[in-house]
Amino acid sequence: xxxLFAKKLPGNHEGIASGVFRVTENLRLxxxxxSQHALLLRNGNQPDGEFPLHLCLQDATTIPRSxxxxxxFSYLSEGDVLRYxxxxxxxxxxxxxTSPHNSLLVTEQCNHYCIMCSQPPRKIDDSYLVDxxxxxxxxxxxxxxxxxxxxxxxTLLGERFLEVLRSLKYNLPAASIHVLSNGxxxxxxxxxxxxxxxxHRDIMFGIPIYSATPERHNFVVQATNAWDETIEGIxxxxxxxxxxxxxxxxxxxxxxxxxxxxxxxxRNLTMVNQVAFMGLEKMGFGSANWNxxxxxxxxxxxxIDKAVRxxxxxxxxxxxxxxxxxxxxxHLHPFSKQSISDWKNDYPEECSSCKAKPHCCxxxxxxxxxxxxxxxxxx
Amino acid sequence: MSLRxxxxxxxxxxxxxTLYRLADRFSAQLIDEDPVWSVEIHPLSGGPxxxxxxxxxxxxxxxxxxxxxxxxxxxxxxxxxLSNAFSGTSLVPPDGCAGTTA
Amino acid sequence: xxxxxQQLSRRFSAEAGYPRPGSYRLLPLNFMAAAAGDTxxxxxxxxxxxxxxxxxxxxxxxxxxxxxxxxPEYELLRRKHLIFDDATRSTLNxxxxxxxxxxRSVANFTGLFLFVVTLRCNHVCPxxxxxxxxxxxxxxxxxxxxxxxxxxxxxxxxxSGIKIEFQGGEPMLNFPLIQFIVQRAKAKNRAAxxxxxxxxxxxxxxxxxxxxxxxxxxEILLSTSLDxxxxxxxxxxxxxxxxxxxxTIEGIRKARKAIGHxxxxxxxxxxxxxxxxxxxxxxxxxxxxxxxxxxRPLSPYGDAIRTKAFDRYTAERxxxxxxxxxxxxxxxxxxxxxxxxxxxxxLLTRILTNHGTGFVNLQSPAGIGIAGIVFNxxxxxxxxxxxxxxAERGDKTFRLGNILSNSYEEIMLSDSLLxxxxxxxxxxxxxxxxxAFLPYCGAxxxxxxxxxxxxxxxxxxxxxxxxxxxxxxxxxxxxxxGGEDADILRSWT
Numbered sequence: 001x002x003x004l005f006a007k008k009l010p011g012n013h014e015g016i017a018s019g020v021f022r023v024t025e026n027l028r029l030x031x032x033x034x035s036q037h038a039l040l041l042r043n044g045n046q047p048d049g050e051f052p053l054h055l056c057l058q059d060a061t062t063i064p065r066s067x068x069x070x071x072x073f074s075y076l077s078e079g080d081v082l083r084y085x086x087x088x089x090x091x092x093x094x095x096x097x098t099s100p101h102n103s104l105l106v107t108e109q110c111n112h113y114c115i116m117c118s119q120p121p122r123k124i125d126d127s128y129l130v131d132x133x134x135x136x137x138x139x140x141x142x143x144x145x146x147x148x149x150x151x152x153x154x155t156l157l158g159e160r161f162l163e164v165l166r167s168l169k170y171n172l173p174a175a176s177i178h179v180l181s182n183g184x185x186x187x188x189x190x191x192x193x194x195x196x197x198x199x200h201r202d203i204m205f206g207i208p209i210y211s212a213t214p215e216r217h218n219f220v221v222q223a224t225n226a227w228d229e230t231i232e233g234i235x236x237x238x239x240x241x242x243x244x245x246x247x248x249x250x251x252x253x254x255x256x257x258x259x260x261x262x263x264x265x266x267r268n269l270t271m272v273n274q275v276a277f278m279g280l281e282k283m284g285f286g287s288a289n290w291n292x293x294x295x296x297x298x299x300x301x302x303x304i305d306k307a308v309r310x311x312x313x314x315x316x317x318x319x320x321x322x323x324x325x326x327x328x329x330x331h332l333h334p335f336s337k338q339s340i341s342d343w344k345n346d347y348p349e350e351c352s353s354c355k356a357k358p359h360c361c362x363x364x365x366x367x368x369x370x371x372x373x374x375x376x377x378x379x
Numbered sequence: 380m381s382l383r384x385x386x387x388x389x390x391x392x393x394x395x396x397t398l399y400r401l402a403d404r405f406s407a408q409l410i411d412e413d414p415v416w417s418v419e420i421h422p423l424s425g426g427p428x429x430x431x432x433x434x435x436x437x438x439x440x441x442x443x444x445x446x447x448x449x450x451x452x453x454x455x456x457x458x459x460x461l462s463n464a465f466s467g468t469s470l471v472p473p474d475g476c477a478g479t480t481a
Numbered sequence: 482x483x484x485x486x487q488q489l490s491r492r493f494s495a496e497a498g499y500p501r502p503g504s505y506r507l508l509p510l511n512f513m514a515a516a517a518g519d520t521x522x523x524x525x526x527x528x529x530x531x532x533x534x535x536x537x538x539x540x541x542x543x544x545x546x547x548x549x550x551x552x553p554e555y556e557l558l559r560r561k562h563l564i565f566d567d568a569t570r571s572t573l574n575x576x577x578x579x580x581x582x583x584x585r586s587v588a589n590f591t592g593l594f595l596f597v598v599t600l601r602c603n604h605v606c607p608x609x610x611x612x613x614x615x616x617x618x619x620x621x622x623x624x625x626x627x628x629x630x631x632x633x634x635x636x637x638x639x640x641s642g643i644k645i646e647f648q649g650g651e652p653m654l655n656f657p658l659i660q661f662i663v664q665r666a667k668a669k670n671r672a673a674x675x676x677x678x679x680x681x682x683x684x685x686x687x688x689x690x691x692x693x694x695x696x697x698x699x700e701i702l703l704s705t706s707l708d709x710x711x712x713x714x715x716x717x718x719x720x721x722x723x724x725x726x727x728x729t730i731e732g733i734r735k736a737r738k739a740i741g742h743x744x745x746x747x748x749x750x751x752x753x754x755x756x757x758x759x760x761x762x763x764x765x766x767x768x769x770x771x772x773x774x775x776x777r778p779l780s781p782y783g784d785a786i787r788t789k790a791f792d793r794y795t796a797e798r799x800x801x802x803x804x805x806x807x808x809x810x811x812x813x814x815x816x817x818x819x820x821x822x823x824x825x826x827x828l829l830t831r832i833l834t835n836h837g838t839g840f841v842n843l844q845s846p847a848g849i850g851i852a853g854i855v856f857n858x859x860x861x862x863x864x865x866x867x868x869x870x871x872a873e874r875g876d877k878t879f880r881l882g883n884i885l886s887n888s889y890e891e892i893m894l895s896d897s898l899l900x901x902x903x904x905x906x907x908x909x910x911x912x913x914x915x916x917a918f919l920p921y922c923g924a925x926x927x928x929x930x931x932x933x934x935x936x937x938x939x940x941x942x943x944x945x946x947x948x949x950x951x952x953x954x955x956x957x958x959x960x961x962x963g964g965e966d967a968d969i970l971r972s973w974t
Contacts, residue, residue, distance in 0.1 A: 113493070115489060115490075115493050212560050213556060213560070214568040214569055215496070215499045215500065215501055215568065216496070216499075218499040218568075219494070219495075219496040219498070219499045222493055222494060224499065225568070227568065227569075228568060228569060228570055228571050231571040231575070232570075232571045232574065235571065235574050235575070235578065253496075260560065264560060266834075267531060267579075267835075268562075268575045268578075268579065269575075270582075270834075270835065285490070288490045289489055289490050289493075291487050292487055292488060292489045292490075309968075310971075313971060313972060313974065314834070
């Protein structure tokens with residue numbers, strides 16, 4: 001697990017402006033180029049004091065505009081992008097150049113209230129998030145291969161959401177964009193058209209359908225009419241040829257209906273680009289409702305097996321995310337993806353002897369401890 | 380012996396569809412004896428006996444009547460679906476309650 | 482862990498807070514007894530082929546508007562798009578989208594082009610109505626001029642795929658014309674950019690190494706006839722020396738070696754003699770490592786067109802043969818030998834998916850002319866292979882024109898094509914329009930013209946209808962029963 005956030009950092013805060021910075025280790029960067037750069041210092045390097053922000057992995061007392069970072073941030077490197085907030089004296093890493101798992105949080109507001117949400121929504125004015133990202137995106141590497149967008153529900157931002165997508169298109173032309181959305185706002189054809197006209201060709205929307213039964217889905221997301229609007233939204237996206245991934249988090253309220261759901265997708269939404277079945281994360285509401293929601297993957301492996309076969313036969317690509325290999329039948333291993341973002345991924349000690357570990361998604365850091373007693377190393 | 384079918388309950392087209400479907404089992408004559416249809420059934424040689432023919436007729440008549448009900452209650456929606464199947468636009472059903480459009 | 486902790490946190494609404502709507506509406510649907518003559522269970526289907534099997538009382542409640550939203554059948558019927566309600570208004574759009582997808586194969590127009598490059602043959606099969614044992618090339622071979630014109634016609638197709646099938650007679654007896662057609666078609670396709678495929682229907686007995694080398698290089702698939710074990714095959718396909726089977730097996734071996742094991746396919750014809758031999762037939766295919774077999778129905782186009790009653794009788798006998806064969810094939814699969822039955826595969830694709838199958842004899846509008854067209858050896862153009870065979874018996878109903886004297890427009894808009902197409906549309910045909918199998922079935926104007934003298938046919942007397950209905954029921958029954966059989970059948974789509 002890699003920490004992305006730290007607050008109340010010691011250091012010399014005076015004169016550091018809140019904002020986004022690109023990390024550099026280049027002591028000799030021309031002064032004119034240093035605005036929006038944070039100099040990362042380690043191994044006793046001494047700066048000339050002219051960077052707007054100094055990030056120290058060593059003693060920082062003599063350096064102006066400096067923060068002393070915990071050692072756990074030593075992974076930071078050239079080209080990463082972070083945000084500094086002066087009122088909390090906090091740093092949040094927004095982008096790591098070498099990571100394939102960069103994900104941008106654009107809002108915490110949502111029109112769902114999913115019983116297993118790992119990032120519970122908040123009804124606050126968080127428009128600063130987009131402002132900041134619009135500053136941060138130009139600082140990211142043009143070679144970035146993939147970027148995720150997450151919320152809350154990103155489409156609630158309307159035009160501001162499109163602004164983020166346009167910025168990604170202009171600044172990171174090589175990136176494939178993956179957006180997590182509940183799809184309901186795509187009942188507005190104009191939004192689909194705008195995305196089709198203005199945004200990346202290589203964009204995909206990851207949209208959840210938790211059941212073929214609307215009432216069950218609506219209960220899981222705690223919103224009336226959600227299922228119907230999501231289906232309509234997906235149809236509209238596909239009218240514009242926009243790629244869609246269906247995402248299903250597996251828990252006590254979703255696993256039993258998997259074969260019917262797969263059959264429904266195969267029959268009605270054949271045009272979706274892929275389907276992902278995902279293990280439960282013990283974060284946010286997922287943690288609050290853990291005992292209500294959690295089912296050992298071994299108990300629902302027959303249901304997954306049926307669903308995977310239905311979809312694979314219909315030539316709809318299907319993936320298993322966040323399900324450790326020792327918990328699913330061997331013939332499903334080829335569908336498994338190392339899907340857990342590196343910064344929240346862990347393996348219990350018990351896994352050290354496991355032959356499959358190099359191909360295994362491992363565990364969410366939040367669930368690793370819980371799973372310890374269920375792990376069965378593949379020898 | 381002929382069967383009697385209330386004209387107030389079954390339309391001519393329903394009775395005819397029933398006889399058409401069973402044409403390989405028996406031949407029949409439909410006579411208007413207001414307020415009933417009189418159906419005279421003649422089993423084909425090698426086919427089912429008269430009693431079975433009557434049973435087949437009665438069962439099929441109910442099926443045909445259900446079919447007529449379905450056609451009646453879904454005609455509008457069918458036209459709507461077919462006419463929109465090729466336009467690619469979203470559907471709003473006739474009562475305006477369903478479907479979300481831009 | 483304590484019971485309290487198993488509850489959903491109180492800040493969330495319980496599932497009861499999201500009830501099903503109280504009323505529903507029917508979608509356009511048809512129904513049919515799940516087994517012939519059985520009034521207990523019914524197959525109910527919608528216009529795009531979704532279906533459910535329900536009890537009769539459920540069907541009656543459904544139609545009369547009395548189906549309780551609390552019943553499990555409600556959930557099933559709603560999921561299968563037989564009804565919709567306020568929670569599933571998107572159903573209308575989904576049904577329209579599926580309907581659009583299903584009809585796309587009609588819009589895609591002609592894809593299969595049969596070139597009868599010669600009528601000459603080295604066999605004298607009794608059920609074959611067309612071939613001649615003759616050395617008279619002038620009388621029975623297609624000319625280059627005709628082939629060139631036919632290719633011009635072929636490349637007028639709006640379809641993205643073109644499949645050219647060489648037929649005979651024995652097409653290999655006029656191999657120079659095959660070479661000519663392949664080379665000319667490839668040259669034309671450099672500009673057209675179609676997905677172009679070739680297949681030759683041959684008995685393989687005259688194929689030389691040179692011919693096979695050409696087929697390998699030009700990627701021409703070979704399809705041969707294999708009717709079953711030696712005695713059956715030889716009885717079906719008499720030849721001097723009584724060695725048709727041996728020649729075929731040797732031909733298959735040679736052809737596979739030359740062009741690739743899986744590029745050689747085999748087709749069987751069911752004759753009276755085949756009817757009690759289906760296991761032997763399947764075994765022959767297994768023994769020669771074929772993983773697909775097409776249990777093709779008896780053809781009604783024999784020298785003596787059968788009487789109506791006999792047509793129906795043979796349909797029943799054939800279904801019996803088919804079911805036995807299907808079970809035997811399923812059993813081969815369960816024993817670890819993967820094998821598909823092609824007719825089931827076509828029907829299952831239509832039942833379970835929204836893809837078109839391009840199978841000429843199961844489409845509405847009928848596949849004649851639209852999904853396939855035949856260029857005969859003499860330049861005559863037919864709407865179907867059956868149509869050109871009927872012509873050899875003197876019935877030129879399905880002759881659309883001649884490639885040398887008629888234009889593309891004249892041929893495709895000829896009354897000989899449009900009349901049977903219009904007359905055989907299932908969607909308006911008695912019995913068909915109300916049939917639960919309508920979305921899976923097709924019009925077969927050739928068949929009904931041959932057996933009943935009109936393009937549509939009275940389906941109560943139709944062997945085509947009896948046979949297909951019974952197989953639809955059989956397949957749906959197996960799918961509903963679930964288990965290994967259902968799983969294997971699903972894998973054939």
